[in-house]
Amino acid sequence: MPSVAVSSSGSISSTPSSASKLPIMKRLPIPELQDTLNRYLERVEPLQDERQNRKTRKCILSEENLNIMGTLDGKLREYDSELAKENPKSSYIEQFWYDAYLLYDASIVLNSNPYFQLQDDPTIKDSSESGIGPYGIYTSQVKRTAKLVVSILKFIQELRHGTLQPDTVRGKTSLSMDQYDKLFGSSRIPPGPGEKSCHLQTDHTSHHIIVLYQAQFYWFDVLDVNNIPIFSSPEELEWNLYSIIMDNERNKLELDDSIRIPFGVFTTESRRVWSNVRDYVFHHSDPTNWKNLKIIESALFVICLDDVSFKDDQENELVRSFLCGTSDIDLDPTNLAKPLGTQRGTCLNRWYDKLQLIVTRNGKAGINFEHTGIDGHTVLRLATDIYTDSIISFARGITKNVPSVFESELLDARTRGSSATSRANLITIPRKLDWKVDSFLLSSLHFAETRVSDVISQYEFATLNFSEYGASHIKSLFKCSPDAFTQQVYQIAYYALYGKFETTYEPAMTKLFQNGRTEAIRSVSHQSKRFVKSLFDRASDDKERLELLREACKEHSRITKECTMGMGQDRHLYALYCLWNEYYRDELDLAPMFEDKSWSLLNTNVLSTSNCGNPCLKTFGFGPVTANGFGIGYIIRDNSISVVVSSRHRQTHRFLSLIEKSFLEVDHIFQRAAEPGISKAPHTDTQVKTLLRDGKRLNPPSKSEDLSFLLGGYDYFDVSVSG
Structure with missing residues (x-):
């Protein structure tokens, strides 16, 4: 048996922190x-026809395969x-999961890194x-940052x-x-000479941050040697940020564009190219x-101060900027001969x-965030805490009777160890x-910039802020899991568009276990197919459709659990595959x-979905994981649902429109099944009430205009439901 301490491919280098x-x-x-x-057979069966499934079952259950x-x-x-025995705080999937990220050679832009957008302050x-x-x-x-x-x-x-208060489920079960x-002080490092894998490097002694503005890099210390913040209030930090901006603005006209080196663009390259550049720099x-x-x-994290603004009607471009950056080309005829500056x-600025x-x-x-060592749930905790703390700090300026997010808030800032010795030799x-x-x-910078520009241009993004209802309405009226319900909606929309x-992939968090990451929820089931097809079947009525919906949601929740x-x-x-391959x-034969x-x-996830809900987030998204796929990031709130869809120029906006109609x-x-006389009821959590007009009950249409819309105007009774 080979050594199990470290796989020969990807590696992780870190010194344990107090979280250990x-x-x-x-x-x-x-x-x-x-x-x-x-x-496996249950999950794959709904995606195959009978002949394909018979062949798969024969293969899976064959004596050769079982042996x-x-x-x-x-x-x-x-x-x-x-x-x-060697590392109790480990899991059987840990190294193989790291390898899945660290052996990946293509650019991590749009292929790996997700983004969260915080609500406005x-x-x-x-x-x-x-x-x-x-x-x-x-x-x-400056103030928000x-x-x-x-x-x-x-x-x-x-x-x-x-x-730091441990993560729990409903305040009871620890995660x-x-x-x-x-999370902090970590960096993805491209392979060194002769290595086939990137490395995840973590420096737990890091005390400084990086600030990027107009592709220029600055750094300064923010923690003392006792890990106490040097800047105890935003006002103390504001001047540092403003001075960085002013330094660039003052020098903008003085500096030649080719001197403004956007070194961060190298991190958008394939790992092989980035490795070659890094090796060149080293030697x-x-x-x-x-x-x-x-x-x-080695920095704790990077601050990217972007010199652009996005209005409320530019949501799709804001998504692009947070996820992969925008690519704006300035074809100045006087500047075409220069390798940089276009x-x-x-x-x-990343x-x-x-x-x-x-x-x-x-x-x-x-x-x-770089995804190798952390999942969305971990970053969501960070986003939730910092957004909440940054908001209630305003309230604390009005009254002291405001609950604190962090225990350190209970300590007097003057007695938190900020002695002269703890701050000696710090760069503030x-x-x-x-x-x-x-x-x-x-030339390498020039080609990196042109390549990432090409990549960015291959994708499009669409956002939906659905405000008709949310989790409260789904739970009280539909009596099912909001997440399971939303997954059925995606199936409706995709079936309506492509027949x-x-x-379909959705990650389930496995942090109930040591070093837990995720497991794959497969959303397409026989139950979900029966429900979706019932919407387009003349022989099905609303009562049956609702029963099929609940069965589909129940199955999804069972699989999730x-x-x-x-x-x-x-x-x-x-x-098992990685063990064989490694x-x-x-x-052994494969x-x-x-x-x-x-x-x-x-393993070809045409619909890659993820639910990362919290009121502190406005949107959340990531790129599609297959060339012909959709990336769907969604947030289910009490009274609304936000969805961000990305694709390589498939019918992204049309698909999102169908999600809304679904x-x-x-x-x-x-509504039609609950009260036959209702045409459209208000979305409340109380019992649906009959609407009256001139003392008479409103009669519903024989079928919904929304569902006709799903099929581009065709009558939904005319569509085949045999597929």
């Missing part, structure tokens, strides 16, 4: 092999047993046009001091906190650039290998990182199921 002191939780279970195979899979399963259990007015405020047109940006950064520093202080060790006789890289990579987009806080000129804020005034470039680096069902308890199928099978490919078309089918149509079905 938390109690060890139960290990992620390995399901019984037969149960996993049965679940090889049984051998691999035994090896996996040995692996997990040894791993438990109601206490900060937009000054980007009026110029009203102490920092003129930059006031909104300073407030959020101070809140982040409080979060880091609690994390490093071991006082794994392992991922927080990799260069001038160590300046290498020292700069080490400062950036690109003006926010894609240059460092995608790290956690990034992005703030626009008019104070809109978002988080873009921003220092600029200057780059030394030559023809190789200039078929495709592989299984996955949350580590009893899914994807991670177990993926670990250690046993010369000893199991037939991994060559069956069903394996490729189930939400409305299912509600209409409920």
